[in-house]
Amino acid sequence: MNNILQIEEFDSRLVQIHAQTFDFGWNDSDFSEYLKSEKYTAFGMYEAERLQAFVLISVVVDEAEILTIATDPAAQRRGHARALLQHLIAHLGQRHIHSLFLEVAVDNPAAIALYEGLGFRQVGRRPLYYSRRGGALVDALILSLAV
Template sequence: MMGFPLGNLRNRPFVVEPLVNADSIHLAKLHALTFSQPWSDEEFLALMMQGNVFGFIAREEGKRSAPPGGFVLARLVVDEAEILTIAVAPSEQRRGLGHALMDATLRHLHNARAEMLFLEVDETNMPALTLYRRLGFKQVGKRPGYYETAGGRSAALTMRRDLKRAR
């Protein structure tokens, strides 16, 4: 699968392309900028080496070694998928990268004939909740006190999007 351009975001064109194992170090660095309990590059690499894990990275067009603007990592088991993690660089948030990464994931899952996609999101992450709701995700569960925050703990909302096609 080739990357596809996102257009001009903040005067810089981005492209979304499939992750490769060498991206693990970039993922870990970006994850550390956006999560209080970041994953290491070894953890990312171990996940990426699993046959049922896939993902996409958004990077400035023509700048393969530059830090990514964002990424998504997902797992597909039979016909159910889950978003393992998604991150967008703070400097690139609210510019459409999260939507583009999720769109690439949804297209991949459509081609793989997946029937549903799950994710968990911090109940206080309003930009992410807005994105997921716009993409058709519905809350199906809640894990109280799942995330550590500066002010204590917050719940993880479990969300699902049905991917079944009309038969």
């Protein structure tokens, strides 16, 4: 059974999943510092008590930003990211957050389709924002959702 829970303590799976998902993963101290601060909130999708996917946000006044969202490659295509985002959107609505932002690489069509399917719309573009392992730079789309 899958459960979505707020992540309150560091879990090494955060680092593992992030490293498998992005060209440049975050380390233990990155996640530990975020989880210690009240400005940040993380939710995780658990399957048999094992973290499968997570989302980390920051909140300032009535706006939230997704800092990262990742799914274990072995657990992808099961709807975990969509379920996490739907949970997050409901959570933000209860907290009277009015907008949710994120950045996504232009070369990630699956993520863009997911976000657009949930109602996110492009509000900007950051040229050459993401670095790839081979040294290439990729634009980021800035997407927003009214919550």
